[in-house]
Each structure stands twice: as structure tokens, then as C-alpha cells.
Amino acid sequence: MSPAARRPTIRDVAALAGVSAQTVSRVVNGSRAVSPSTRDRVLTAIRELGYQPDSTARALRNGLDPDLSTLLAEAERRGDLRLFVPAVEAARRMR
Incomplete structure (x- = not known):
């Protein structure tokens, strides 16, 4: 593409x-x-x-902050998503 x-x-x-x-x-x-x-x-x-689910859209649907969603999408694109696991867990606890 x-x-x-x-x-x-x-x-x-x-x-x-x-x-x-x-x-x-x-x-x-x-x-x-x-x-x-x-x-x-x-x-x-x-x-x-070559479809790939949109991780930003998924994060927004699951109630994550849009800024955090953008960071997660970029980390996923770079292959560094595991670095954000603690941030995602903290965001879920704050909901």
C-alpha cells in the first residue's frame, strides 16, 4: 500500500x-x-x-484517554507496546 x-x-x-x-x-x-x-x-x-485493526479507535471505544490512545498507537507501530502496559493498567483503574 x-x-x-x-x-x-x-x-x-x-x-x-x-x-x-x-x-x-x-x-x-x-x-x-x-x-x-x-x-x-x-x-x-x-x-x-493488509488490514490491521485501528488500535486508537479500539482504545477510545474502551474508554482510554485520546492522548493515551495516540501514544499507544505509536508505540504499537514501533513495536514498543509492552512499555505502555503499566500506563494502560493505571488508566483502567482511574475510570
Whole structure:
């Protein structure tokens, strides 16, 4: 994917796999409520598109501070996410 290209979304994966966005979410989150053939189609679409879940959006949905979410996304991109585990745990306790 070129730098100017749009990141694939969960809806893009769903369209390619012929399923709903909720089904893609279930596969990404490891739910067992998806048939093996559907799971395979979704995983194939994820690979083909190069889809990666948006960690910032996920953190915001889970109630983390937007600034902390941005830091976590950058740490994840660099591969240093383990350094932020104590910060995430503290943020969850503060909710």
C-alpha cells in the first residue's frame, strides 16, 4: 500500500469476504461464533487487503484517554507496546 493509499477498513474486509462488519469483528476478536469456512474467507480478505485493526479507535471505544490512545498507537507501530502496559493498567483503574 502506498503512503497516499487509504488504510483498509473493517467494512472493506467485510465486502471482500462477503460478510458483515460484525462477522469480521468476531473473527478479529477470536470469537468461536463463526464457522470455519467464514473465518477462512475473512482471514484471506484481511491478508489480501493488509488490514490491521485501528488500535486508537479500539482504545477510545474502551474508554482510554485520546492522548493515551495516540501514544499507544505509536508505540504499537514501533513495536514498543509492552512499555505502555503499566500506563494502560493505571488508566483502567482511574475510570
